[in-house]
Amino acid sequence: MSVDPRVFRSALDRAHAHALTWLDSVESRPVGPRADADELLPLFSGPLQDGPLDAADVVDELARISEPGLMSMPSGRFFGWVIGGTLPSAMAADWLVSAWDQNAAMRGATPAVAAAEEAAGAWLLELLGLPRGSDVGFTTGATASNFVGLAAGRQYVLNAVGWDLAKDGLTGAPRVRVLVGADRHASVDLALKYLGLGTPVSVDVDDQGRIIPAALASTLAQGSGPVIVCLQAGNLHSGAFDPVGEAADIAHEHGAWVHLDGAFGLWAAASPSLRHHLAGLERCDSWATDAHKTLNVPYDCGVAIVAHPEVVRSVFGVHTSYLLNDEKGPGDALEKVPEFSRRARGVPVWAALRSLGRSGVIDLVDGLVANAQSFAVALAKMPGVKVLNDVVFTQLCISFGSDERTHSITKRLLADGVTWMSGSRWAGRDILRISVSNWTTDDADVADSLAALQRAISAEDAATT
Numbered sequence: 001m002s003v004d005p006r007v008f009r010s011a012l013d014r015a016h017a018h019a020l021t022w023l024d025s026v027e028s029r030p031v032g033p034r035a036d037a038d039e040l041l042p043l044f045s046g047p048l049q050d051g052p053l054d055a056a057d058v059v060d061e062l063a064r065i066s067e068p069g070l071m072s073m074p075s076g077r078f079f080g081w082v083i084g085g086t087l088p089s090a091m092a093a094d095w096l097v098s099a100w101d102q103n104a105a106m107r108g109a110t111p112a113v114a115a116a117e118e119a120a121g122a123w124l125l126e127l128l129g130l131p132r133g134s135d136v137g138f139t140t141g142a143t144a145s146n147f148v149g150l151a152a153g154r155q156y157v158l159n160a161v162g163w164d165l166a167k168d169g170l171t172g173a174p175r176v177r178v179l180v181g182a183d184r185h186a187s188v189d190l191a192l193k194y195l196g197l198g199t200p201v202s203v204d205v206d207d208q209g210r211i212i213p214a215a216l217a218s219t220l221a222q223g224s225g226p227v228i229v230c231l232q233a234g235n236l237h238s239g240a241f242d243p244v245g246e247a248a249d250i251a252h253e254h255g256a257w258v259h260l261d262g263a264f265g266l267w268a269a270a271s272p273s274l275r276h277h278l279a280g281l282e283r284c285d286s287w288a289t290d291a292h293k294t295l296n297v298p299y300d301c302g303v304a305i306v307a308h309p310e311v312v313r314s315v316f317g318v319h320t321s322y323l324l325n326d327e328k329g330p331g332d333a334l335e336k337v338p339e340f341s342r343r344a345r346g347v348p349v350w351a352a353l354r355s356l357g358r359s360g361v362i363d364l365v366d367g368l369v370a371n372a373q374s375f376a377v378a379l380a381k382m383p384g385v386k387v388l389n390d391v392v393f394t395q396l397c398i399s400f401g402s403d404e405r406t407h408s409i410t411k412r413l414l415a416d417g418v419t420w421m422s423g424s425r426w427a428g429r430d431i432l433r434i435s436v437s438n439w440t441t442d443d444a445d446v447a448d449s450l451a452a453l454q455r456a457i458s459a460e461d462a463a464t465t
């Protein structure tokens, strides 16, 4: 059937207009949403009508009813969780990915997408200083990338003791010990759960959440057999980095596979002024990071990097008669990630890196850290405010005294609407956490957010005295 191109044009024109309206509103609208999901659900639901509707009308309706329930995550004054905005090049490339609608599983089927993803992968290895020739897979996020690295590790350490995991499965296999710092991200536990490896052994960490090498060595020495060590670059509270090289060497002495969760922190390796935090990171066996956080590409996009391509391909590779398998070349995407059919997630990464260039990537990462430092300097001067962590990267944990007072000030801050930061608990206290992850955040955003914080503190003081 020949589709009238005007059908696409009218729907895409509407989407384009609504996208620009949204992006124009990001600076001026309150950061938080105005309606919650329960209030919005009736607008989206009800019985599905019988007949079709015009595509452009559907797009109009979607934009209209979504509007009050959108959080201004792309705002330079959004500091919640660890989220990041979107670079224009990456957003536009992502639109093309949808228009092209390629199933990006195989090189032979979609050569342009494969070439873009392979080029982006090679640039990433170079920027992050990781071993050339490592396999790079584009996943849905760091959770999936942690899964990939830990799955490769599971296969490798079991094979090393003569257990053929692919053939014999996990039932009856020698127990795989997994050691992780106690202040890890919950997605590591999740990935281990998917892998049937159970709850890991927690290794002691210091006051910034960094794994203690001596504790790692003694915990490793307490057992034997197949073992995986999972390290962290970028603690989600303190931003701290495990002593990666030192810990990797200790782990390797015990025959371990070493995986590094660097969801947002791995990007420190791209910056000459920050790379020292990650000395020796190239000695790990696998690395997980996100492109949708620090690199500021649209959701969702993670990166799974494995130094031993034959291992990761033995886990995820599929060879059947109906596929176009890439037998000799750099390998198909479907051999490097859990998905079979997949979106061309690496294409926005290619566009982001192409538009930034090497210096642009460095400026992006250094800029986030500079803004975090500005927050730290200003907050240190505010009476009754305490920054609990050493601000080495993009994260700040703030206490306003008692847990109760911190809660109350956080609530006032979010109601104010100028800025958005999330609450959490760290170092035995309830905190307000600032994560600087958006490429658009500038000095004015930091100043406006500090002013909003000061208003919330003053209002709290006025209410309680």
Ligand SMILES: *Cc1c(COP(=O)(O)O)cnc(C)c1O
Pocket (backbone or CB within 6 Å): 082, 140, 141, 142, 143, 144, 185, 187, 188, 234, 235, 236, 261, 262, 263, 264, 290, 302
């Ligand atoms: C965000 C994060 C993850 C999980 O990443 P997703 O992209 O949400 O899957 C894992 N580890 C760390 C340290 C993180 O900050």
